[in-house]
Amino acid sequence: MATSFMCKTLGAACLGLSMACASPVAFALTDVIETPARPTELAPENLLNDVERAGDRILAIGERGHIIFSDDEGDTWTQAEVPVSVTLTGIDFGSDTHGWAVGHSGVVLHSDDAGETWELQLTGTRAAELAIESQEEAIAAMEERVEAAPEEKKSDLEWALDDLYFALENMQADLDIGPVNPFLDVWFADENQGFVIGAYGMFFHTKDGGETWQDWSPKLSNPQNFHLNAISRVGGGAMVIVGEAGQIHVSVDQGQNWERREGPYPGSLFGVIGTGRVNEILAFGLRGTLMLSTDLGKSWSMVSTGSTATLNDGFAEDSRIVLVGNSGAVLTSGNGGDTFREYLRDDRQGVMSVVPVSGTNLLLVGEGGVKMTDAKGKNLQ
Secondary structure, eight states, X not given: OOGGGGGTTSHHHHHHTTTTSHHHHHHHHHHHHHSOOOOXXXXXXXXXXEEEEETTEEEEEEGGGOEEEESSTTSSXXXXXOSOOSOEEEEEXXXXXXXXXXXXXXXXXXXXXXXXXXXXXXXXXXXXXXXXXXXXXXXXXXXXXXXXXXXXHHHHHHHHHHHHHHHHHHHHHHHHHOSOOOXXXXXXXXXXXXXXXEGGGOEEEESSTTSSOEEOGGGSOOTTOOOEEEEEEOTTSOEEEEEGGGOEEEESSTTSSOEEEOOSOOSOEXXXXXOSSTTOEEEEEGGGOEEEESSTTSSOEEOXXXXXXXXEEEEEXXXXXXXXXXXXXXXEESSTTSOOEEEEOTTOOOEEEEEEOSTTOEEEEXXXXXXXXXXXXXXXX
16 A cells, blocks of 8 residues: 555554654544635545435545535546544445544544535544443443352453453543544435444444434454444445455344454455355455355355456445455456456555446545546546
8 A cells, every 4th residue: 555545444453653752642533523625626636535426416535624516427526525534434324414524532423414625523532431431331231240140150251251351441541542533435315314433343323313422342353443434334234344364244123233254364354245146245355356256255256357456445336346456456347246357456556435427427535636537447537
């Protein structure tokens, strides 16, 4: 990855390096949360991390709090009013008008006017407070188990209780530093039900459109708090989360409960989509890794991509599947994902996200901002 391109997938690790300077970091993070994104005509040319459709509108998000939207299939762009200037990493709309965007410093933004204006709903500080409350509840429950357990089982439970206390101390230390951990992706079912995920296992759920949030991380089997990178819904309605260290989590009840799935790849996964067929999942990540499951992650097969580029995002439309990644990689399949053909763009700039536009053309976003291309990924202009 290019250094400037690491802000989404590796932002948490980069921020972690500066934790020794707690006070300056806290001040800097507070400043970008309270500073509105600056208007600039260059927003469509700067780093953009995600792109999404809301009805006929296309929206893209990126560094410095930039959110831009287009009502003419990407020919012209308008910059939205955004109350923060942090790097934004994920965007999703639960309806044509209600959307959410997430990013560094644990920010969650909401729009009720199809993305023209945004308001701040959640920050990393409040997210940390919610996680601490959840951890304290877990500690109280474990203390009751220790008290009620027979003597021969107390030792194991006491070790588990010590781990919970240790994790709580780490959370409290993070809170003292400031809102350092980024959210990395967001998904909403409608105008009310939604989820945000991020670094160090952050996972929150809302059922009232973001007015209130609940710490959902205890529902995942992620004891090492690995990063959660992408969340999506696949054909048939199941939800899937992928992340660091080959993590795969699946829910078949609208996100209320989650099961850990074991995949064949132990490296980081940065994206997950459905093929359009019921219960089929495509998960992808480092070194051109692409995995297919036809049974909601119970079994997997590796799909040859012919690529060594890290894959970041993609979409499926009928039998057409497009994946995009670092070094200008655009992978296309016309047979439902059985085989892929790779095209490396001339500029070799990393591509973070993609949506289909008129005809078979593509709209790419990434290191070089917005690019309009043909079906293969070659620039139209």
